[in-house]
Amino acid sequence: MLFSSIVYGPIRSRRLGVSLGVNLMPTTAKLCSFDCVYCECGWNHPISHPQLPTRQQVREALNTQLSTLNTQLNVITFSGNGEPTLHPDFLGIIQDTCALRDQFCPNAKVSVLSNSTQLGRKEVVEALQLCDNRILKLDSAIDATMQLIDKPVNHQLTVAQIVKHLEQFNGDFTLQTCFLRGEYHGQTIDNNTTKELQAWYQVIDHLQPKQVMIYVIDRETPLKTLEKIPAQKMQEIAAPLREKGIDVIVSV
Numbered sequence: 001m002l003f004s005s006i007v008y009g010p011i012r013s014r015r016l017g018v019s020l021g022v023n024l025m026p027t028t029a030k031l032c033s034f035d036c037v038y039c040e041c042g043w044n045h046p047i048s049h050p051q052l053p054t055r056q057q058v059r060e061a062l063n064t065q066l067s068t069l070n071t072q073l074n075v076i077t078f079s080g081n082g083e084p085t086l087h088p089d090f091l092g093i094i095q096d097t098c099a100l101r102d103q104f105c106p107n108a109k110v111s112v113l114s115n116s117t118q119l120g121r122k123e124v125v126e127a128l129q130l131c132d133n134r135i136l137k138l139d140s141a142i143d144a145t146m147q148l149i150d151k152p153v154n155h156q157l158t159v160a161q162i163v164k165h166l167e168q169f170n171g172d173f174t175l176q177t178c179f180l181r182g183e184y185h186g187q188t189i190d191n192n193t194t195k196e197l198q199a200w201y202q203v204i205d206h207l208q209p210k211q212v213m214i215y216v217i218d219r220e221t222p223l224k225t226l227e228k229i230p231a232q233k234m235q236e237i238a239a240p241l242r243e244k245g246i247d248v249i250v251s252v
């Protein structure tokens with residue numbers, strides 16, 4: 001499923017409420033630094049000259065939507081056909097969005113769903129710090145599983161690097177994890193074994209995110225062997241965190 005415009009919705013999101021979506025990636029193909037086995041946009045395909053919207057086009061599209069909207073928005077969400085922080089003008093776009101939000105819907109939050117791969121870039125961190133919610137992905141605290149589920153374009157990426165970059169937010173972010181099981185080219189994918197969960201809880205203890213968001217696959221996925229984790233199991237995963245007073249959102 002691909003979004004065919006820069007601004008889409010508003011839609012009622014499972015996790016965020018009434019959300020106006022913003023897609024900074026091409027409208028004809030996914031562009032991402034991961035290639036997650038569960039990605040609702042499908043697998044990555046090589047794109048020779050990706051057409052990204054300009055900062056001005058994003059500002060104009062948002063201005064048009066926000067100035068004519070007759071619904072109460074909870075959130076303006078950057079997500080779309082890939083990784084929004086890959087956009088070279090991400091910082092300027094977030095600055096524009098915050099200004100338009102203040103003008104037209106001051107109660108709405110500005111949120112970014114990101115895969116955490118670009119947090120080594122200063123301007124990306126600066127942009128995310130301007131937002132109300134940084135929802136940052138960590139699908140496994142074990143390298144081999146993260147590589148198997150997220151298939152990073154940079155094969156050298158490690159969990160330790162991601163964790164180091166997440167430390168910059170001093171806990172002021174939401175950590176999001178998709179739980180799933182399946183099989184990929186003869187290898188078992190399962191990020192909810194005891195060993196996986198122990199490592200994941202340890203990372204959460206270390207990072208102390210203000211919120212943890214866990215969810216299951218909801219739509220068609222590019223890898224067809226994936227199974228949805230039962231709701232009861234998801235609540236069991238959340239329970240030890242809740243006992244420690246951590247805010248956990250479970251979307252099933």
Ligand code: SF4
Pocket residue numbers: 032033034035036038039040041081082083114115
């Ligand atoms: S990070 Fe998001 S957009 Fe990128 S491949 Fe994974 S699910 Fe798809």
